[in-house]
Amino acid sequence: MNKYTLWSLRLGFSGKQSSKIEKLGLPTFLEKSFASPFDKKVPQLLDKSPKSLEELKSKRQEIKNSNSEQAKELLKVEFQVSQEMKAWWLQKMINDEFPLREKMVCFWHNHFVCTFQKVKVNYWIYQHNQILRENAFSNFKTLTKKIIQTNAMVRYLDNVDNKNDKINENLSRELLELFTLGIGNYKEEDIKNGAKGLAGLNIGENSAQYRRFLENNDTISYFGKTGKFKIDEMVDIIFEQKAIPYLITRKILQWFIYDNPSKTLVTYYGDYFRKVNFEIKPLLIKIFTEEFPKDNAGSKIKDPLVYIMQVMNELNVEQLSPKLLAFYLKQQGMDLFNQPNVKGWNGGKEWLTSQIYLQRNNVADLLCNGKNISRKAQFMDNDMVKENINQLVKVSLNWTKAGNNKTIIAELQDRLLFQTNENLQKDWETILKYDFNPKADGADNAVMRLFNNMIKTPEFQIV
Structure with missing residues (x-):
């Protein structure tokens, strides 16, 4: 695989930036990526969602006072907004000239996990996501302090139930186990005392805040230090640890x-x-x-985002609905804003189960034939994708219409595969025979069949 394509996939979601990396050089490309602008304005899709505590209280009262059908409709609106947020984020990933920031946001999103399914307030999930975006390249300790004190995090990890007279250790445990130190680098005493330091950190207007009548002001021992510690001091102490x-x-x-x-x-x-x-x-x-200079292609299984966006970029797909794309990612086990648990997506071999591999091959067939990424009737019950199910997709593949079958095969190999072998070469020379004419009427179709065959190989699933 071409090194610039490889690093375009690693620093973004497709091969779209490969020519920029080659032209600018990696150091300049990185600097432009770090300096890339991003929108700080709250997206319009959240206009009707509650943002203040007063608006949230009013919405909940409205649901409480409604009959079951009306309440269901009100809840459905918020669910639909959460789907719009997935599409909004995917558009950023697709359209950004330098997508490294969004790639890093996605990393942090899977590190500091908060799901809509549990938090249930879209604006809080957006705030959490935006803090990750604003601090994607900043300081890990600063980001940790900010993200732990979001309304989304204190709701997701049950710190709203952590009170002076009834301690909940959930946030305290995950702060150490999953967010900072990892298992084996703390004691149970640190979790218990840390929970006391977090007691009373509850929902606030723009971020979480300590509630005076709920907090615990006991003197605690935390990693060998003694005092009345709150979240900022606790994080400072954590970041002094060797691990x-x-x-x-x-x-x-x-x-x-x-x-x-x-x-x-x-x-x-x-x-x-x-x-x-x-x-x-x-x-x-x-x-x-x-x-970058090392020969390390083939060291990672592509996640569903990289897989589908690389295919879309290669096929020059423009009109695929981001909502449908979000639904496809959910099928592949990479549901944005809804990881399966606080550990997030495990990645690695879990991105290449037999079911996921079959789904990827089905999608390859559909897109290469100009069809949407799912034709299943089950989608008809899903408002999110209902309007897009029968939409045809315009696709076109870029390839050099000169040379012979072997040069065309080599061109696609260079863009798509980290390695090949003799058997694969024979298969591809069966599709594009020795007398292949790149100027013939059916040449595009033949090369598309070759492309489809290549992206179904195990070698394409690796980067």
């Missing part, structure tokens, strides 16, 4: 390059992360620039 850089460094390597990064690499980059005081941008620059 702090390695969990997140491993996850960043897994997200971008290696499903199974070596302990040596994790330690090497983790030590650097500590040295730069947990600044994310210099860590990313170091990882990307040092891994």
Whole structure:
């Protein structure tokens, strides 16, 4: 596979940026990615969703006072807004000239998990997502402080139930186990005392805030330090621990390059992360620039986002509904804003189960034949995709209409596959025979059949 295409897939969601990386060089491409602008305005799709606590209280009262059918309709509106948010985010991923920020937002989204299914307030989920966007390349400690104090997080991890007289340890545990240190790097005492420090951190107007009558002001011991600690002081103490850089460094390597990064690499980059005081941008620059020259293609299974967006980009698909795309991702186990649990999507081999592989091959057939990515009748009951089910999709494949069958095969191989073998070559030369005429009337169809065959191979599923 062409190195620039490989890194376009890693630093974005498709091969769309490969020519930019080649032309600009990786360091300049990264700088432009870090400096890429993003919209800070609340999207219009949230206009009718409650944003203030007063509006939320009013909406809940309206639902409470409605009959069952009316209440169902009111709840349905909020569910539909949550689907619109998925489409809104996917449009950003597709349209951004430098998509690394959105790729990083998606990483943080799967690290600091909060789901609409449990939070049930779209505006809080949007706030959470926007904080990830604004701080995607900033400081890990600062981001941790901000994200723990979102309304979405205190609702999702049950800190609204964590009170002075009834301690709930959920947020305290995940803060250590999943967000910062990882299992084995803390004691149960730290979780219990940390929960006391978090008691009373509850829903606020624009972010979570401590409620004076619910908080616990006991003197606690936290990682060997004694005091009356609240969330900011707790995070400061966590970031003094020896293990702090390695969990997140491993996850960043897994997200971008290696499903199974070596302990040596994790330690090497983790030590650097500590040295730069947990600044994310210099860590990313170091990882990307040092891994770029290595021969490391084929080290990661594509997630559903990268798979479908690469295919769409190759086929120059423009009019595919982002709502339908979101539904396809849900089928593939990558439901945006709704991970299966607080651990998020596990990735790796779970992105290539027999069912997911079959779904990908079915989608390849549909798109290569100009059809939408699902034709199943079950979609007819889903308002989100109902209008798009029978829509035809205009597709076209770019290839050099000169040379012979072997040069055309090689061109597609270079864009699509991290490796090939003799048997695959024979299969492709059966599709494009030795006397293939690139100027013939059916040439495009023949090359499309070749493309379809290539993207169904296990080799295409790996990057």
